[in-house]
Amino acid sequence: MTGIALSDSLFLSYALLEMLTLSTYLLVGFWYAQPLVIGAARDAFLTKRVGDLLLLMGVVALSTIAGSLDFTHLALWAESVQLAPLGAALLGLALLAGPTGKCAQFPLNLWLDEAMEGPNPASILRNSVVVACGAYVLINLQPVLALSPLVLTVLMVLGAMTAIGASLVAIAQIDLKRALCHSTSAYLGLVFLAVGTQQDEVALMFLLTHGIAKALLFMSIGAVILTTSTQDVTEMGGLAPRMPATTLAFMVGSAASLGLLPLGCFWAMLEWAEGVWTTSPWLVSILLLVNGLTGFNLVRVLGLVFLGTPKPKTRRAPEVGWLMAVPMIALTIVTLLMPLMLQQWQLLPAWQDADLMLATLIVLSGAVGCGFGGWLYLNPAVSKPVDFVWASVREVLAYDFRLERLYAVSVVLGVVQGARLTAWFDRYVIDGLVNFVGVASIFSGESLKYTISGQSRNYLLTLFIGTLITLTTVAWAFWGWTF
Amino acid sequence: MLSILVWAPILGALLISCLPQAIGAQRARQIALWIAGIVLLWTAYLASQFDLSTASLQFQETLPWIESLELSYQMGVDGLSMPLVIISSLLSWLAIFSSDRQINRPRLYYALLLVLSGAVAGAFLAQNLLLFFLFYEVELIPLYLMIAIWGGALRGYAAMKFLIYTAVSGALILAAFFGLALLSSSLTFDYDVLQNQTLPLATQVILLTTLLIGFGIKIPIVPLHTWLPDAHVQAPTPVSVLLAGVLLKLGTYGMLRFGLGLFPEAWKVAAPVIAAFAVISVLYGSFAAIAQTDMKKIVAYSSVGHMGYILLAAAAATPLSLVGAIAQMVSHGLISALLFLLVGVVYAKTGTRDINVLRGLLSPERGLPLIGSLMIVGAMASAGIPGMMGFIAEFIVYRSSFEVFPVQTLLCMVGTGLTAVYFLVLINKAFFGRLPDNLANLPQVRWRDRIPSVIVTVLIIFLGIQPSWIMRWSETTSIALVRNRLERNVTLTVAVPMPLELSLQPDLTLLPTLPDLQG
Known part of the structure; x- marks a missing residue:
């Protein structure tokens, strides 16, 4: 985390953010024998991973377009560059996704709530510093985000939604830590709004x-x-x-x-x-x-x-x-x-x-x-x-606005069904085809086996029919058109 | 110099098979370890003598062999093959080390392992097309026998499937080589001569397609991949390690060396198709891995996905992307070897690989805590978490391919996310949770079970922090491969799409920041 505050390169910041994701996973999973913890660790990792992945896409795209990933260079570059609106919007949204996941903003906010299953010292850090790291990267990226007005609007809307929504959700929690962590989301929403303005x-x-x-x-x-x-x-x-x-x-x-x-x-x-x-x-x-x-x-x-x-x-x-x-x-x-x-x-x-x-x-x-x-x-x-x-x-x-159901019917469903479909296709279509070829060749060999009867008249008959077919084909090929 | 890498293991195999029957498994194992160790040390020595500044072949050896067939014994190593030779020597030693001590028919087993190791080294070093083909086929026989003799319950089926697939692959490659030699009317199989062929584009495309299907079976590219999960699941652990770590790389190595190296113009035509297949491989392999319950199958399908990244980088064919492709080969070799080693230990101790049966293995008192922790490291490395080898390789691949194929690259990145999904499912189910009673009395994990995985883990993390150690081998060669292609484009009066100097600048400005990661 110190590294993020010191780094002047988006690439390095990205790498450190990913390491934070890993350490969150391990810290949340610290009491790995409890079933709730397992789910929480997995969800925390995967939710952040969605954000990180989009951020990675943004980082790769940005490094290709801008040529360097130093924040100072990026800020200068953003002042002079003219991008197509669609490209700028996509780029900005991808870059926005990482901090959104890290700062527990809607719709990637549930991991912070579940991560409260972990040990408390980690929760202290997570609620005060880890989320701030995401926001810090966001602040550094602000010149690039500002390239597209759409991105700034999305940023503000996300911030506002989280700020109000999370404050309301916090009131309804009976878990001590969760009641406080939702208010973290809300405050980070305010930070998002500040960056947006x-x-x-x-x-x-x-x-x-x-x-x-x-x-x-x-x-x-x-x-x-x-x-x-x-x-x-x-x-x-x-x-x-x-x-x-x-x-x-x-x-x-x-x-x-x-x-x-x-x-x-x-x-x-x-x-x-x-x-x-x-x-x-x-x-x-x-x-x-x-x-x-x-x-x-x-x-x-x-x-x-x-x-x-x-x-x-x-x-x-x-x-x-x-x-x-x-x-x-x-x-x-x-x-x-x-x-x-x-x-x-x-x-x-x-x-x-x-x-x-x-x-x-x-x-x-x-x-x-x-x-x-x-x-x-x-x-x-x-x-x-x-x-x-x-x-x-x-x-x-x-129940956090039933966000879990939203995940269940969107991303999770897509991945699970995609996996099932692929496995089925793999097993029955591709492998099935391969096995069919194998079975077919063995079967044809097995059935041809019975033509070997040991009786010479059968061989002669086969020979005769074969010759006849060959001669007919040749004759047809030579004179077929002239007849 | 280079011949030692090939012939020392093969002579060693002869020695082991000539030993008297009475000799125990221990002695055979020790001899094999010594030979593999010598090869490893010799590789290290060669690597220290390797000249990084030149792109040409080094330590060359040429001997006429069967001149009427134009088969000559030509060996050489450059930046493309050096990292792979190192990996191959290292993993061969680890595979022998991690072999079961009480294995049946030890003399045959260790002899076959050594032959395999020698043949693979030969294939990486050969500079004559026929010689490459010979080694490529020789490597098949010991592998087939090892799956068929020491494999799991369905070993007959898996071994036969592997044999047929790979034999077809070999036949296609041979056909492409013959076609090239005959049509270019040079009537030679020397790599450096054929590199300057000037065939019409249509012929090149046909030959390249044949070659790509041949290597595509080995890599494997998706519709041709079904031999891999079966072979991996049935093969014993050391064979899985070699298969995933080294043998799959033969496919991508061949594709770069002979596909990109010999048919540069046709490569440009085929590149979009290759990139499309890369995307299919990545997504298909990742999705299929999510649905598996056998740990080995998960790792096997993840191999299918991760080899897709190499394909993507190869399709892009910029200097940086070739560096990325080689880095990804090394990283995949190490990471998948680590995962297979760990799965092997879990299987040996618990007797099952089903993630729905296993639970709570991370338990510190009675479970497999160190193995579990290493598994998490391996999974995270595979999912591209920074600080480990996988991230560096994948980032270079993405960064360089994005310039050429932006959409395909973005789709491949989704595969990275899916990698996290299936490995987390594996870890959550098998390692987290409470250890059930039927798994409570596991045999003790000894240090000799752990050593191979620990070595690989250290390497993965070390190279993740200091990636230039692996990338510096391949930089000059990658530039040369692309330069060759660009210069040929000029002579063939095909329009050059980008200025030569610009495309030759490897944009590695990002990477020097990495050593700071520790700070």
């Missing part, structure tokens, strides 16, 4: 702030999962007094990933919104919606896991050991110091230039989401699970 710096800043906040969240829930040995939020509750450090980490992480005033993501969101506001104001509504929904979700998790009444599995939960606590606390401090660091690097916008209305809106949306979540989940009077919306809607959300 050509704000590369904002996208990078967003990746940084989100990565740190999400890593903290995953560390804290990792601690929870370790002590309670369950990932089901309905089995938890009342952990706050028992695990104060973890709870603190979770709250700080939540605050940092929401647009709450002083912490990291607020500044990224503010810049994001300011950049978008001038070009297409409707996009701001997506940001506000995502922010609100995430707030709702995080407060929901907070309420279910850390507050409320203790359940059997959480009653005797101790605080985690120092091996896990030290990095968690350290990261908490880093998260809290994030605004100072941003200021140091002069990434913060000057306060007087900031659009106060947008800032208020962002804070307000987060607050509304949190408040609504708090009203439902921190309030002991409301029974859980909350049947606030229809069961069918919850069902669809809990």
Whole structure:
């Protein structure tokens, strides 16, 4: 992953992305004895592989057209080149597919959800850094993508769909890790939108702030999962007094990933919104919606896991050991110091230039989401699970919009049927033909065997008939036309 | 110099068969190992003396043999054959090493293996068309016998199928060689003389088609492939290793050397058809592999698919694509050898290769953890994951073929994705999961079972990180092959489609970045 951040060549980046795919497969498959894990590892690998493959096609095509794969060269090249619209669109879409798979964007988003079966330390990295690698490559490719307006539109649509869809799906999850990983998809959707509107710096800043906040969240829930040995939020509750450090980490992480005033993501969101506001104001509504929904979700998790009444599995939960606590606390401090660091690097916008209305809106949306979540989940009077919306809607959300069925009837079906058809064709048509030739030759030999009777009159008869046929043919050949 | 590679194994085979009956399997095996080891060392020495800067044949040997037939004993090696000779020597040694110690009729077995190894080396080195044909046919006999004697349950059927297919292949190749020698009225079978033939295009196309069908059986190209899965499934592991690793390469080697080398104009006419067959092979082989349940069949069909990449690169016939074709030959040779070695170990320990029966073999206490891990490495290398040999070879093939056949190349890339599918299915079913009780008491895997696979794995990863070690052999020769073709085009007043200098620049600017992968 360090390599991706350092590499200035698309080829090298591609190679490293593929290695990430492999390591994801191995890490997810770490507990290979469990049936769910096997499926998850396979799906994670194959889903990313679809994206990587399209990216490879794009890389090969691009290297042929552009002559070199250095990002700096590509950016220069993209400024001057004139491509046919169709070619540019295909090229851009292929290049887009890789990051789409890597950043878990619709329609290649399910692997991240399933990958949560893997060990937690890997999940921390995956949700904060691995997805960022995909986005980083995307940012580097942005000049090439910008060659075709269609590609940028697709990029924005994918980002927007994922941002809203994944936020909704996250709310309906009862698995602790899955509830958080869908919100990763949603945030990366926002990054996609930032790239689509050509704000590369904002996208990078967003990746940084989100990565740190999400890593903290995953560390804290990792601690929870370790002590309670369950990932089901309905089995938890009342952990706050028992695990104060973890709870603190979770709250700080939540605050940092929401647009709450002083912490990291607020500044990224503010810049994001300011950049978008001038070009297409409707996009701001997506940001506000995502922010609100995430707030709702995080407060929901907070309420279910850390507050409320203790359940059997959480009653005797101790605080985690120092091996896990030290990095968690350290990261908490880093998260809290994030605004100072941003200021140091002069990434913060000057306060007087900031659009106060947008800032208020962002804070307000987060607050509304949190408040609504708090009203439902921190309030002991409301029974859980909350049947606030229809069961069918919850069902669809809990099963990720039934995306699995979509895969099953499209790609998977095609591959399985193609394989069956080919195997059948191979076995019965090609091999059948070969075997038929073999059987036919043996059969003719076997049947000719019976003409050898040992009786000379039969041989003479055969000889006579043969001569007759030959003579007739010759005669016909010579005089046939003249008769 | 080169003759040692051919005659040392054959004399060794004679020696082993002359040993008294009483001698044990161990002694025969040791002698075979020593001989193969000497050949391997000698190959390494030759490789160290090989001059990379020239494209002409090196270490040449010429002896008149049967002059009335124009059959002369001409040997030589260049950048096209050197990597293949190295692979062949290495895999021969590994095949002998991985042979069953308690094998029946050991003297015959090891003698046949050595003859096979010598004949293959001879075919790679021969510079006379008839001599090549002789070695090509000689290699068939030991292989047939080894499948027919030491094979699985259906060995008779598989061996006969193999024999008939390959004999037809040999006959077609011989016909093409005769046709070329007689029609060009030079009445010689020397490669360097025939290279300058000036036959009319139509004749060339007919001869080339005959030749391609002949080599197509050996490669195998898809409608001609059905002998391969049967032969692989029935053959014992060392034979599978040699068959996939070395013998299939004879087909692609012959296609490049004699097809592209002797009929450059006709090659251009045939190239789109060859590329189309490449696509069919890749997709067909990959899809067929997904539907298989026998591990050996999966690997065998994956061979069909992966040989298609070589075909694609050969069809494109640019300097870079020929480098890619040779790299892919080496990479496929190593990777499929690794996979067959591992499947062989699994079969030897569990008694089955059915992925619906096997489960949980990765289990660290009672399963086959190292074999399983190597299997994952092999599968990933085959699926073209960077850091291993397969990726480099496939990337060069794609990159160079895309310029000539963009659509075909994209379709072949789908095959890479499908490779991941069938190998993941294999790994998920056979190696992941919980070890069932009926597989719990597996015999112990000894280090001697592991050594061959470990050696190949190390090579695959090493060459994946340092690919220039394999590519530098073939660069000058590839350029020469294409230059020859372009220059001939000028003399035959066929329009030259691209400027000579431009097409001769091998675009290897991408590759020097690879050593950085580790960092």
